[in-house]
Amino acid sequence: MVDLVSSWANAGSVLTVSRWVTVIGGLLLASLAVLVLCLQFGATSVDVRTVATAITHMFRGDESGSPSLRTSEIIMVQIRFPRVLMGFLVGASLAAVGVTLQALLRNPLADPYVLGVSSGSALGVSLAILFGIGSAVMLLPLLPIFGFAGGLLALLLIYRLAQSKGRLPIHSLLLAGVILNAILTAFIMFITSIMEPNRSAGLMAWLMGSLTAPGYPALGVFSMYVVLVLAILMHKAQLLNVLTLGEETARSLGVETEGVKKQLFALTALLTGAIVSVSGMIGFVGMVVPHAVRLLIGSDHRLLLPASALVGGMFLAVADTLARTIMAPAEIPVGIVTALAGGPFFLYLLLCRKDRML
Amino acid sequence: MKRRQQGILTGMPFMANVSARAYVDDAGRRLYLAKPPARIVSLAPSITEMLFAMEAGDQIVGVTDFCDYPPEALKKPKVGYSNPNLESLVALQPDLVVAPNDFLKPDVIVRLEQLKIPVFILADKNVDDIFVHIQTLGRIVGRSPKADAVAMDLRRQVAAIKQRVQRMVPVRVLYVLNSQPLITVGPGSFIDQLIGMAGGMNVAAKSATPYPRFSLEAVLQEDPEVLVFPVGKAEGIPESEQQTWLQWSTMTAVKRGRLHQIPADWLNRPGPRIAKGLESLAAILHPDSAIDSRVHR
Numbered sequence: 242m243v244d245l246v247s248s249w250a251n252a253g254s255v256l257t258v259s260r261w262v263t264v265i266g267g268l269l270l271a272s273l274a275v276l277v278l279c280l281q282f283g284a285t286s287v288d289v290r291t292v293a294t295a296i297t298h299m300f301r302g303d304e305s306g307s308p309s310l311r312t313s314e315i316i317m318v319q320i321r322f323p324r325v326l327m328g329f330l331v332g333a334s335l336a337a338v339g340v341t342l343q344a345l346l347r348n349p350l351a352d353p354y355v356l357g358v359s360s361g362s363a364l365g366v367s368l369a370i371l372f373g374i375g376s377a378v379m380l381l382p383l384l385p386i387f388g389f390a391g392g393l394l395a396l397l398l399i400y401r402l403a404q405s406k407g408r409l410p411i412h413s414l415l416l417a418g419v420i421l422n423a424i425l426t427a428f429i430m431f432i433t434s435i436m437e438p439n440r441s442a443g444l445m446a447w448l449m450g451s452l453t454a455p456g457y458p459a460l461g462v463f464s465m466y467v468v469l470v471l472a473i474l475m476h477k478a479q480l481l482n483v484l485t486l487g488e489e490t491a492r493s494l495g496v497e498t499e500g501v502k503k504q505l506f507a508l509t510a511l512l513t514g515a516i517v518s519v520s521g522m523i524g525f526v527g528m529v530v531p532h533a534v535r536l537l538i539g540s541d542h543r544l545l546l547p548a549s550a551l552v553g554g555m556f557l558a559v560a561d562t563l564a565r566t567i568m569a570p571a572e573i574p575v576g577i578v579t580a581l582a583g584g585p586f587f588l589y590l591l592l593c594r595k596d597r598m599l
Numbered sequence: 600m601k602r603r604q605q606g607i608l609t610g611m612p613f614m615a616n617v618s619a620r621a622y623v624d625d626a627g628r629r630l631y632l633a634k635p636p637a638r639i640v641s642l643a644p645s646i647t648e649m650l651f652a653m654e655a656g657d658q659i660v661g662v663t664d665f666c667d668y669p670p671e672a673l674k675k676p677k678v679g680y681s682n683p684n685l686e687s688l689v690a691l692q693p694d695l696v697v698a699p700n701d702f703l704k705p706d707v708i709v710r711l712e713q714l715k716i717p718v719f720i721l722a723d724k725n726v727d728d729i730f731v732h733i734q735t736l737g738r739i740v741g742r743s744p745k746a747d748a749v750a751m752d753l754r755r756q757v758a759a760i761k762q763r764v765q766r767m768v769p770v771r772v773l774y775v776l777n778s779q780p781l782i783t784v785g786p787g788s789f790i791d792q793l794i795g796m797a798g799g800m801n802v803a804a805k806s807a808t809p810y811p812r813f814s815l816e817a818v819l820q821e822d823p824e825v826l827v828f829p830v831g832k833a834e835g836i837p838e839s840e841q842q843t844w845l846q847w848s849t850m851t852a853v854k855r856g857r858l859h860q861i862p863a864d865w866l867n868r869p870g871p872r873i874a875k876g877l878e879s880l881a882a883i884l885h886p887d888s889a890i891d892s893r894v895h896r
Contacts, residue, residue: 284814315849316816384779437665438681438702443777446812451780454815456846570817571785571806 256541264544268551272329275555279325279562280317284569287313287321324454328561328575329554330467331452331520336534336553337471338509338516339527340546344481345505346415352528354517356418358395358510360425362517363448365391367432370444385459385518392514395421396507409502411488450523450576452561463519470512471550477505481542525579526553526560529587536590556583622739625700625722626708632717635741636695640678640688643699645729645870646721646736647672650697652871653737653746661691668864668872685710695719697736723869725792726877730754733871749871756874757796760881764798770884772799773823773852776810778840783813790866793873797880799825819847825884826852829863859883 280289291313335353342351353359369387402417403409429448433441455463480501483491491498530553531545538548557575560582564575622630640661641647647666650659656671663680666672678688681702688696688711696711700722711718719739721732730750737746772794776782784790785806794801802821803813828841841860847853861883865876 284817285820287816287820312819312822312849315847316819319846320815320819442810443782446777446780446782451812453779565814565816568807568811570803570814571808571811572780572814573812 256539256544261544264538265547265551268548268555272551272555275558276325276329279328279558280321282562282566283316283321284565284572285313285316287316289317320454323457323460324452324561324565325558326464327455327460327519328452328558330464331516331523332526332530332557332560333550333554334467334471334512334516335523335527335557336530336549337474337546338512339553340531340534340542340549341474341481341505341509342527343531344485344542345502345509346411347485347487348415349532350528352524353509353513354522354524354527355422356414356506356510356513357399357421357425358392358418358513359517359522360422360429361395361398362388362392362514363522364425364428364432365389365394366447366518366521367429367444370447371432371436385515388518389514392510392517395425396510396514399510400503400506408499409506411502414502414506446574447521449574450521451572452520452523452557452575455519463515466515467512470508470515474505474508474512475546477501477508478542478546481505481546485540485542522576523557523579524576525583526557529583530556533583533587533590622719622735624718624720626720628718628720630717630719630739632695632739635739636693636717638691638693638695639740640691640693640696641666642678642680642683642696642703643721643868644668644864645723645868646697646699647675648868648870648872649729649733649736650740652749653733653740653742655736655740655742658740660693661688683707689714689716695739697721699723723789725789726757726796726869726873729869729871729873732869753871753874757877760874760877761796764796764881764885767798767885769798769800771802771821771824771851772827772884773802773818773821773825774827774829775841775844776829778843781813781815781818782810785809785811785813789869793866793877793880797877797884799880799884819850822849822851824851824855825857825859827880827883828858828860829866830860831863 277289338353339351342353342355343349345351346355365387366384368391369384399414399417399421400409402421403414405413433444433448436444480496483494483496484498484501486494488498491501531549534549534552535545538544557579560578561575563582564573564578567573567578620632620634622632624630635658637658638660639650639655639658641650641659642663644663644666647659647662648668650656651669651672656669659672659675661678662672662675663683664677665680666675666677676687676691678684678691682704685707693716696716696718698708698718698720700720708718708720721728721736723729723732730753733746733750733753734743737743737750774784774790774794776784783803783806784794784801785803785808786801788809791801791804791809802818802823803811805817806813826841826844841858844850844858845853852858861876861879865872865879
């Protein structure tokens with residue numbers, strides 16, 4: 242498979258419009274196929290065809306059929322579809338943020354959770370659960386709102402800590418982020434330790450990362466938000482290319498690096514805060530997908546960023562489908578699947594393509 | 600270690616009767632007490648409740664942070680819970696520590712043994728174990744007559760509930776421990792047994808683990824007739840979150856408005872209030888059969 246991909250997407254080659262269109266077009270088609278495939282599987286034996294039949298009957302104005310068909314329809318439309326879409330969006334965002342941060346921080350170990358914004362979100366949610374604030378008031382999802390607020394506070398704090406004389410040095414950004422991360426994580430651990438064991442299990446399960454089926458209003462808002470931020474990130478892809486050359490070089494090429502760094506930090510933080518608020522901490526996608534895609538198609542961010550997003554989306558959608566079905570009707574935390582499925586594949590890529598890592 | 604090698608028969612139940620004051624706990628450890636203990640530390644809320652029920656409250660010198668019943672338990676010194684503070688525990692100079700098998704950090708028992716503090720471990724696998732434990736504890740602490748009476752009374756109550764719901768058609772139940780992600784109880788958990796005894800059928804019966812994260816799809820397919828939410832001052836799902844279940848309007852439980860709350864402590868704690876918990880669960884599942892309808896909400 243690696244050879245097949247590299248034949249049409251040879252790394253290091255000049256990025257042409259036709260190559261961009263081929264790779265992204267191919268990945269878009271693949272994403273669509275993966276999404277439909279993921280819809281096919283679940284804890285219940287509901288599949289796409291029966292539901293499609295049910296829906297066509299509904300539009301023709303027939304009787305909605307038997308109650309069991311009605312349940313199948315609800316399972317597909319209200320539970321499985323939103324969850325699969327959610328998985329795709331979260332995966333795409335995680336991978337895109339990973340690519341951006343790896344370039345911005347010039348650190349191959351960077352992932353969306355490295356800068357403490359995620360812990361801010363997680364702490365927001367933990368506090369909401371600790372004080373028994375419900376997940377929804379008048380259909381307004383409260384937990385994500387708490388999470389997002391926590392993420393924003395962490396973002397401001399890190400920015401305030403890291404900046405000096407109007408500049409944002411990368412090393413102080415990284416240090417401030419990592420340390421704040423540790424402090425906030427300690428607060429979360431403290432909260433779980435003072436909760437009654439029966440109840441902290443729920444919080445732990447949430448922290449481990451899980452995808453749930455959101456209602457359509459929430460899903461709509463979330464997807465619009467994610468698509469908007471991703472679009473802005475894509476727009477900045479060329480700047481990422483320049484940044485990876487080093488700040489001095491970037492500045493000599495006429496890039497106003499300070500402004501770009503601040504914008505990129507804010508964009509990634511806004512996206513991370515939102516992701517963690519809805520899905521907890523799903524590890525591995527944000528770090529490994531960018532590397533895997535880079536090994537396959539090279540490191541031009543104009544192609545790498547959208548390609549990583551699509552691959553990340555597919556990866557998480559598939560991983561979550563496995564998490565939903567392996568032990569059905571029980572579910573396993575999706576983070577376990579992403580690590581167990583993604584890790585060995587990445588090691589295999591590393592084995593074949595060690596030269597490209599450098 | 601030394602204590603374990605005293606004989607090949609260690610761990611056999613009948614060893615409990617070898618001497619009047621020798622007991623074997625659920626971990627197979629042997630305990631010998633020359634006289635009934637006067638300074639007991641309880642390391643589980645259920646054990647505290649058992650001791651108070653057999654009127655041995657005066658002998659308790661330390662309890663966990665979560666021991667809140669009966670109210671007198673709140674006045675006892677606290678020693679922590681899953682990771683008890685060994686210093687404050689030892690400072691209480693207990694002559695017996697009664698500990699649960701679960702939830703406790705494993706090295707705590709080892710440390711207590713090294714410190715020569717007698718430890719008695721209780722493992723509650725089913726409801727009958729609770730009654731046996733009450734009687735055993737009664738013998739250990741010298742409150743046998745009262746403990747036997749308590750156990751007898753509980754057995755009678757539970758048998759009456761069982762008999763009452765026996766003729767009823769089992770009701771499909773989902774017990775919601777956590778909504779997001781959905782966590783419920785499966786086979787092997789204590790509450791799953793209680794659901795069965797109260798005339799219910801757990802919709803998560805096919806789960807392989809006792810406390811599974813559960814698929815919402817499977818819930819809709821199994822179509823529970825009753826949703827039960829454990830609540831308490833320290834745990835439970837907020838009211839607003841329970842309302843989110845109303846969106847599944849095809850679910851029988853939602854159609855019939857059968858979303859019920861139950862005090863979590865009654866069901867979670869394998870102690871003397873279990874009969875009360877079972878009674879209220881049975882009243883929720885089979886309201887028409889309830890003799891005591893006060894607990895039905």
